[in-house]
Amino acid sequence: MDKKIVDRREVSATEERCIVNNIYAVAPGVWRMKDVFVNVFIIESQAQPGWVLVDTGLKSSVAKIKNMIAEVMEPGAKPQAIILTHGHFDHRGALQQLADEWRVPVYCHHMEMPYLTGKASYPPPDPTVGGGVMASMAFVYPSGPIDIQEHLRELPEDGSVPSLPDWHWLHTPGHTPGHISLFRESDGVLVAGDAVVTTKQESIFSVMTQKKVVSGPPKYFTPDWGAAARSVKELAALEPNVIVSGHGHAMYGQDARQALHKLARRFWQLGMPDHGRYVSEPALFNDEGPTYVPPKSPSYTLVKIVAATALVVIGYSLYRKKQKTLGKALMASSVGLLGLKLPTL
Ligand SMILES: [Zn+2]
């Protein structure tokens, strides 16, 4: 740990404050909203008037994002821009609708553009990496592209962040090829996207309880572990005072820094799975999308069957307990997962 960096930095926040249901004040000018299991951020510049939305949650997040804006800014306000840490379905869900309505620029890294302009899909998730139900369910997470070409812009190469002169962005690939993190040097606030997360995202238990722990990127959706390890090292070298990410609560101070350094030092042990589709060789990418995707691991079919069985069991018990719609949906996704035709329920 570099004590000199830590000592000269102003400490602007030591814990997050819930201002209203699921909306938290993280640090001066930084707010987080949790929708189901993913975070959306509002960041307001402390150097000039203006604010941006960072990531856009799920497809169903539109109303919640507008409510967050009403709480934190003012009802009906719109940001100067939308910044994407990456283009996974749970970070760009409401993007199309919001960008069409607001007509504001959407910024991302150029390596992320193929997945946001309808040109390429992400490599398939790897549900065999284990760690819990969220990983096993990865079959049903969409990895296909959307097309928001008319709104999309490339982030400036010099690392500056449009509308936020007090922040800069860093390329933190591994989880996706064009993944970025955002950092405010003056008080060490890190918005890490999914390069590191502050919960154990593979486990539905951790996702529900939001237990705080600095973890590597979600395992089922990370196709390049070498790059992911280098990105975590780079983030640790920033010596952040606040770590907030795509999933989980904000973490602060010495404890957060130490956890991040430990993860960076022992990434091969703590941050990545010991087996899985992308462990021995990564997927490869260029500006147009993936150029090589490693073959499926042998346990793929087995995991699929186990996951489908779990979905049927959970779905049926919900159905019996009068939660018919959710129960049916889970049972239906299990047959879809096995590639079978849907029976009439
Ligand atoms: Zn992600």
Ligand SMILES: [Zn+2]
């Ligand atoms: Zn995510």
